[in-house]
Amino acid sequence: MRIKWRRYRRGRLSLAHATVVRAVLLIGAVSMLVPFAWMVCTALKDKHTVESEPNRWLPKMPSAARTASWFVDYLSATTPDFEDVLLRDFDEAGHRAPGRPSRQGQGSLALAVDFTARKELTRTIDLSGSDLPDAPVSMLAFWLRGDGSGHRLRVAVHGDGFVYRAADDLHVGFEGWKEVQCCFRAERFDPLGREVVQLRRDPPGDAGYVDLAALRRVELTVLPEPLWSRAWQRWTYSFRKAWQSMPFGRFYLNSLFISLAITLGQVLTSALAAYAFSRLRWPGRDKFFLAYLATMMIPAAVTIVPTFVLMKMLGWFDTYRALILPLLFSAYGTFMLRQFFLSLPRDLEDAARIDGCGKLRVWLHVILPLSKPALATLATFTFLASWSAFQWPLFVTQSMHMKVLPIGLSAFQDKFSVERNLLMAASLIVMVPTLAVFLFSQRFFVRGIQLGGMKE
Amino acid sequence: MRTASSKTLRRVDALTSVLFCLPNLIGVLVFVVLPVTACLGLGFCRWRGSRLELGAIDWVGLANFAKLLGFRTEASAAAVVGGFVLAGGLIGAAAWLLRRWSAWRRPVRWAGLAALLAVGWGVRRYWAGVIDPQASDPLFWQALWNSLVLMTWGVGGRIVLCLAMAMLLNQRLREIVVYRTIYFLPTISSAIALYILWQALYHPDVGVINRALLAARGGLNALIDAVGGPAGWITWQPPNWLGEVSTAKPAFILMGWWQQMGGLPMLLYLAALQGIPEQLYEAAEIDGANAWQRFRTITWPMVSPTTFFILIMGVIRGFQGGFQQAYVMTRGGPAGSTTTVDYFIYNQAFFQDQDMGYASAAAWVLFVIILALTLINWRYGQRKVHY
Numbered sequence: 052m053r054i055k056w057r058r059y060r061r062g063r064l065s066l067a068h069a070t071v072v073r074a075v076l077l078i079g080a081v082s083m084l085v086p087f088a089w090m091v092c093t094a095l096k097d098k099h100t101v102e103s104e105p106n107r108w109l110p111k112m113p114s115a116a117r118t119a120s121w122f123v124d125y126l127s128a129t130t131p132d133f134e135d136v137l138l139r140d141f142d143e144a145g146h147r148a149p150g151r152p153s154r155q156g157q158g159s160l161a162l163a164v165d166f167t168a169r170k171e172l173t174r175t176i177d178l179s180g181s182d183l184p185d186a187p188v189s190m191l192a193f194w195l196r197g198d199g200s201g202h203r204l205r206v207a208v209h210g211d212g213f214v215y216r217a218a219d220d221l222h223v224g225f226e227g228w229k230e231v232q233c234c235f236r237a238e239r240f241d242p243l244g245r246e247v248v249q250l251r252r253d254p255p256g257d258a259g260y261v262d263l264a265a266l267r268r269v270e271l272t273v274l275p276e277p278l279w280s281r282a283w284q285r286w287t288y289s290f291r292k293a294w295q296s297m298p299f300g301r302f303y304l305n306s307l308f309i310s311l312a313i314t315l316g317q318v319l320t321s322a323l324a325a326y327a328f329s330r331l332r333w334p335g336r337d338k339f340f341l342a343y344l345a346t347m348m349i350p351a352a353v354t355i356v357p358t359f360v361l362m363k364m365l366g367w368f369d370t371y372r373a374l375i376l377p378l379l380f381s382a383y384g385t386f387m388l389r390q391f392f393l394s395l396p397r398d399l400e401d402a403a404r405i406d407g408c409g410k411l412r413v414w415l416h417v418i419l420p421l422s423k424p425a426l427a428t429l430a431t432f433t434f435l436a437s438w439s440a441f442q443w444p445l446f447v448t449q450s451m452h453m454k455v456l457p458i459g460l461s462a463f464q465d466k467f468s469v470e471r472n473l474l475m476a477a478s479l480i481v482m483v484p485t486l487a488v489f490l491f492s493q494r495f496f497v498r499g500i501q502l503g504g505m506k507e
Numbered sequence: 508m509r510t511a512s513s514k515t516l517r518r519v520d521a522l523t524s525v526l527f528c529l530p531n532l533i534g535v536l537v538f539v540v541l542p543v544t545a546c547l548g549l550g551f552c553r554w555r556g557s558r559l560e561l562g563a564i565d566w567v568g569l570a571n572f573a574k575l576l577g578f579r580t581e582a583s584a585a586a587v588v589g590g591f592v593l594a595g596g597l598i599g600a601a602a603w604l605l606r607r608w609s610a611w612r613r614p615v616r617w618a619g620l621a622a623l624l625a626v627g628w629g630v631r632r633y634w635a636g637v638i639d640p641q642a643s644d645p646l647f648w649q650a651l652w653n654s655l656v657l658m659t660w661g662v663g664g665r666i667v668l669c670l671a672m673a674m675l676l677n678q679r680l681r682e683i684v685v686y687r688t689i690y691f692l693p694t695i696s697s698a699i700a701l702y703i704l705w706q707a708l709y710h711p712d713v714g715v716i717n718r719a720l721l722a723a724r725g726g727l728n729a730l731i732d733a734v735g736g737p738a739g740w741i742t743w744q745p746p747n748w749l750g751e752v753s754t755a756k757p758a759f760i761l762m763g764w765w766q767q768m769g770g771l772p773m774l775l776y777l778a779a780l781q782g783i784p785e786q787l788y789e790a791a792e793i794d795g796a797n798a799w800q801r802f803r804t805i806t807w808p809m810v811s812p813t814t815f816f817i818l819i820m821g822v823i824r825g826f827q828g829g830f831q832q833a834y835v836m837t838r839g840g841p842a843g844s845t846t847t848v849d850y851f852i853y854n855q856a857f858f859q860d861q862d863m864g865y866a867s868a869a870a871w872v873l874f875v876i877i878l879a880l881t882l883i884n885w886r887y888g889q890r891k892v893h894y
Contacts, residue, residue: 327527380534478700
C-alpha cells in the first residue's frame with residue numbers, strides 16, 4: 052500500500068469544482084494553522100501583555116522613544132533559611148508594588164532616564180546608615196516595575212573591600228511589577244518565574260553567603276540599548292526564560308538516548324525472533340506465534356502496574372534501565388518482520404547454507420540486508436512511539452535529570468500554569484526541532500506508516 | 508542412521524530456534540506474561556502505600572471486583588462467575604445470531620430472536636440478584652461511560668472527517684502537497700505541547716475560542732442593532748470549556764477531531780482511494796449515477812477494509828486511551844467528567860490511593876471489556892467488509 056502522489060484520478064478539474072475544493076481546503080488549513088499561529092504569537096509576548104490585552108495577536112514593538120521609566124521597591128535580603136529581611140521600603144512618590152502592606156505616604160524609587168540627554172543613570176541605595184542585623188544572606192531581592200522598553204539594568208552590590216557585579220545585565224523587556232533576585236551563589240533554575248541576576252565577586256573569593264552587616268550600598272545603573280536589540284530581547288524573552296527555568300537540553304538528550312536505545316533493541320530482538328518464527332522449523336511454532344500475537348491485545352494498563360512494582364523491587368525506579376529495558380521487546384515488531392521475512396525468496400538462503408553458512412550468518416548476511424525497508428519502517432515506528440511515550444516515563448521517573456521531553460514539558464506546565472507566554476515558549480522549544488526533522492523526512496515517514504499501518 | 512541424523516538435525520534446529528527467540532522470549536515473559544499474571548493476582552489483593560512492602564499485601568478475594576462492579580456482598584463467588592459465564596454466552600449467542608440473520612428464513616429468525624430475548628431476560632433477572640449498582644464505585648462507572656462517549660464520538664468523527672479529508676486531498680490540484688503537510692502538522696507535533704496549547708485556547712476568559720465567540724456575538728448584536736432590533740439582544744455567554752461538566756467532553760472530542768483530521772487514518776483512506784480502479788467510476792457515470800450514488804455504491808464499499816481497520820484500532824485504542832489529555836488538561840475533572848478508564852487506573856495506582864490491588868482489578872476489567880469489543884468487532888464487522 053503506497054500512495055502514488057503523482058497519479059491523480061481523472062483529468063483536470065472544472066474551474067467551479069476546483070474553486071469549491073480549494074475554498075474548503077483553505078478553510079480547513081486556516082483552522083489547522085490558527086492554533087499554531089496563536090502559540091507562536093503568545094510565546095513572543097510578555098505576561099503582562101498576554102493578560103491585559105487578550106484580543107491582541109501580534110507582539111508589541113518596544114517604543115522607539117529613548118527613555119526608560121521604571122520603579123524599584125522593597126529591597127530585601129534572603130537568609131539561608133529563606134527568611135526575608137527588609138532593607139529599604141522607599142518613600143518617594145510613585146507606583147507601589149502589589150501585594151505588600153502599603154503605608155501612608157510611601158511610594159517607590161523611580162529610575163527615570165532620557166537617553167537623548169544623558170548616557171546612563173545610576174541610583175545608589177545606601178545601606179550603611181541603617182543598622183542591619185549581622186546575618187548571612189544568600190541573595191538580595193527587589194521589586195521592579197518595567198515599562199517594556201527593553202533597556203538594560205546593571206546591578207552592583209558594594210561591601211567592605213569587595214564588589215559583587217552582575218554577570219549579565221537585566222533586559223527590562225517586561226511590563227508591570229516583577230521580583231528580581233540577585234543571587235550571591237549560583238542558582239540557575241528559578242521555578243517561580245522571577246528574574247534572576249547572577250552576582251560575581253570582585254576580587255574573586257569564595258562565593259557563598261554574604262554577611263549582611265558588611266554590605267554598604269547597592270548601585271542600580273540604567274543603560275541604553277539599541278532598538279533592534281530591545282525588540283530581539285523582548286520577543287525572545289519567554290524562550291530564554293523557559294530555557295533557563297528547566298533543563299530542556301537534558302530532556303532532549305534523555306529522549307534521544309532512550310528512543311535510540313529502544314529502537315535498536317527492539318529491531319534486534321524482533322528480527323531475531325521473527326527469523327525463528329518464519330524460517331526455522333520447530334514443533335509448535337505456529338501455535339506459539341499465535342500466543343505471541345495475542346499479547347498485542349493486552350492493554351498497557353494491565354502490564355504497567357506490575358511492571359512498575361517490579362522496577363521498584365529491583366531498585367530500578369528513576370533509572371535509564373527502567374525507562375529502556377521493559378520496552379525492548381515487542382510482539383508487534385516480531386509480527387511485522389515475520390510477515391516480511393516470509394515474503395523473501397528462499398533460494399538465496401539455501402545457497403548460503405550450501406556454501407556453509409550457519410544460521411546466524413544467514414540471518415546476518417542474507418536476511419537482514421534483504422529486509423532493509425521493513426527494518427527501517429519498524430525502526431521509524433518504534434522511534435516515534437518512544438519519542439512521544441508519556442505514561443511509562445511519567446510513572447518510573449522522578450528526578451529532574453531523568454525526565455524525557457514530554458514529561459519535562461508536563462512538569463514545566465505544573466510549575467508555570469498561569470504564565471501562558473512561558474508555556475507556549477516551552478511547548479515550542481519541545482515541538483519545533485522535532486517538527487523540523489519530521490517535515491524534512493516527511494515522505495519517508497508517510498511511506499513507512501503506509502507500509503506498516505495496513506499490515507495488521 | 509538416516510532417521511537418527513535427521514532427528515539430531517531437527518533437535519539442533521529447535522535448539523537454534525529457541526536461541527533466536529530467547530532475547531525476545533525472555534522479554535515477553537518478564538514484561539508481558541509475568542505482569543499480566545501478577546496483575547490478575549494483585550486484583551484479589553489489597554496493597555496500599557507507596558513503599559510497596561511485600562508484607563503489606565492482604566488477600567481480599569473478590570472484594571476489589573465487588574467494589575468496582577457492585578456485586579452484592581452476599582453473592583457467592585460461584586454466582587458471580589456463573590453470571591459472567593452466562594453473560595458471555597449471551598453475547599456470543601447474540602453475535603452468532605446476528606451473523607446468521609440473513610441466512611435464515613423469516614420464522615426461524617424471529618424464533619431465534621425471541622429465544623435470545625428470553626435468555627437475556629433470564630440473565631438479567633439473575634444478574635439483578637448478583638449486581639447492586641448502588642454498591643459499586645461510582646467513579647469507575649463514570650470512567651467507563653466517559654471512555655465510551657469519548658471513544659464513540661472520536662472514532663465516528665474520525666471516520667467521517669478523515670474520509671472527507673482524503674476525498675478532498677485526492678484531487679488534481681497543484682498545491683495539494685502544501686495542504687497535506689498542513690493537515691499533517693498536529694500528527695507530528697508533540698502531543699503534550701498540543702494539549703497545553705488547547706488548554707490555553709479553551710481558557711474561559713482569554714482563550715482564543717471564547718474571544719472569537721464573543722466577537723461573533725458582538726458582531727451579531729451590532730447587526731441586530733443596525734436593522735433596528737433591540738440592543739444587546741443576544742446575551743449568551745460562551746462556556747467555560749474545560750471547567751464545566753457539560754462541555755469538558757465535547758471540548759476533548761473537538762480537539763481530537765482537529766488533531767486527527769489529517770493524520771494517519773486520513774493517509775490510510777487516501778491510499779485506499781487511490782487503489783480504487785478508475786473503470787468503476789467511468790462505468791457508473793455512463794450508467795448515469797450521480798455523485799452521491801457513486802460514493803454510496805463505489806467509494807464507501809471499496810474503502811470498507813480501511814474503515815474496518817480504523818474502527819477496530821479506534822475502538823481498542825480509544826477505550827484504553829485518554830490518559831494524556833486528562834492528565835495534562837483537566838486532571839480528570841471537572842467532577843470526574845474527563846476521567847477515562849486508564850486515567851482511573853493510573854490515578855488509583857500512582858497518584859490517589861496508591862492501591863496496586865484495586866488498580867489491577869480495574870485493569871483486568873478493562874482487559875476483559877477490550878477483549879469482548881475486539882471479538883465482537885471481528886465477528887460482526889468482517890461481514891460488512893468488501894475485500
